[in-house]
Amino acid sequence: MAKHAKSLLSRWSSRVFLVEVDEKPLYFRLQARHGGERAPQVFGQLRQEDRCFSVLVCTGDRIKGAKFYPQLRDKLSKELPPGCDLTTMGSFLPRVRDSFIRGYFLKSSAEYSAHVERLLRDLVRREPLLVCSYAAGGGGGQAWTQRLWSPSEDETVSDYFVVSSDEPECHPSALSMINNDVFYSFEEARDVFRKCGDVIPEAASVLEMLPGSAGVSQKPLFPVVVLEGLDATGKTTLTESLRETLGAALLRSPPDCLSPWRALFDREPPLIRRAFYALGNYITAQQIAQEGMKTPVIVDRFWHSTAAYAIATATGGPVSNLPGEGSEVYSWPGDLLRPSLVLLLTLDAEERKRRLKDRGLEKTDEEQKLDCNQLFRLRVEEAYRRISGPPCVTVDASPSADKVLQQTLLLIRSNCHL
Ligand SMILES: Nc1ncnc2c1ncn2[C@@H]1O[C@H](COP(=O)(O)OP(=O)(O)O)[C@@H](O)[C@H]1O
Ligand SMILES: Nc1ccn([C@@H]2O[C@H](COP(=O)(O)OP(=O)(O)O)[C@@H](O)[C@H]2O)c(=O)n1
DSSP: OOHHHHHHHHTGGGOEEEEEETTEEEEEEEESSOOSOOOOGGGTTOOTTOEEEEEEEOOSOHHHHHHHHHHHHHHHHHHSOTTOEEEEEEEEOTTOTTOOEEEEEEEEOHHHHHHHHHHHHHHHHHSSEEEEEEEEEEGGGTEEEEEEOOSSTTSOOEEEEEEEOOOOSSOGGGGGTBTTTBOOSHHHHHHHHHHTTTTOTTHHHHHHHSOSSSOOSSOOSSOEEEEEESTTSSHHHHHHHHHHHHTOEEEESSOGGGHHHHHHHHTSOHHHHHHHHHHHHHHHHHHHHHHTTTSOEEEESOHHHHHHHHHHHHSOSSGGGSOOTTOGGGOOOTTSOOOSEEEEEEOOHHHHHHHHHHHOOOOOHHHHHHHHOHHHHHHHHHHHHHOOSSOEEEEEOOSOHHHHHHHHHHHHHHHHOO
16 A cells, blocks of 8 residues: 555544535544434435545645646546535644645435445546545434545455534644645745656746746845735736836736746646746746846735735635634745835725726636635735735725825835835
């Protein structure tokens, strides 16, 4: 049996499981004996003869796992019989970093359960998966049990009762965010690109664009001001005006040299997509360091965008699910240039929608998600605020473009000695 699966199984009974229902995580854990507890909520509504299955991706290869996870969903959606309900799930060891594994939870009515079981038996033989089936009937008929399928012939299967588990202090995805969704050093992000070269040939072209190291030899002599905010809050408009008014250099992250590959990496799973944007910041940092020796520099999006969108996407549900304020996930990468000032443009949801409509440009999937998902938007905005590092000041972007410019100039002058 693979080493990775073995280490997961060694602490299997200490794991907590969560099934996401309408973005709300429902938790359950395992117990050797049944003490009369009610079945966890996710098994509510089900009939005694129904069956459930969990299919968890179990591979020590991060790139393979990241690519396989969405493919598995497509495969299951295509091959599962009608009437079988599929939702995302995960499992983790409380407070253990990198213990989070992802997968899918399937509910099947009795008439299709043999079909689903056949499909999963076939799948588990070929793919790095841990499969469990769930059935009602133990503990006097009320309880549900989990049976972990043997990942190899020499392992015995284990059965446990499933009982509700309290919500953990923070969403368990936080346990795996570091270096999977958010990268805190140039080396970590570059490592992902080096490893995905054989599955994505274009990764080599991105690697060629990178500086030899993150290090910026000298601190810029002139102020470096970053403009942040959700799409259509007015960053492009304001950065152009600032460039003219201050005679500044205007840069952006991701930098223009990465444009040919952006759409491609936007379609990749989070691990690879986030590493792409992280690397973009280091290229921009080099450009900032050069330009900042000659003139003030204005930057359209930088690290805050990379981290805030990544953290908000990796966490589901309400703002309270975000890692707590002060968590290490909000820290600034030690090897990334720190701007003198970060300005966060804020706008109420209705006005932002109006501006988006007027502008009428194509949006990334993530930006479309912002539009229709109020909770996601709130998580992004709150993550922006929690990121530590350079001073971040909020600017109300609802007045006219000229008023916003004047307000911004005041802030830059008072914070950056211009
Ligand atoms: N202060 C403002 N008042 C009204 N409309 C604005 C203002 N700033 C920008 N806009 C308009 O809103 C839209 C989005 O602005 P843009 O600068 O492209 O935002 P971003 O770069 O943040 O996506 C554009 O059509 C722009 O002309
Ligand atoms: N420095 C950056 C810039 C953008 N991004 C990502 O790019 C998307 C927004 O970029 P965009 O080009 O649509 O935004 P606008 O500049 O059009 O407002 C977000 O979904 C972020 O995930 C990032 O991760 N890091």
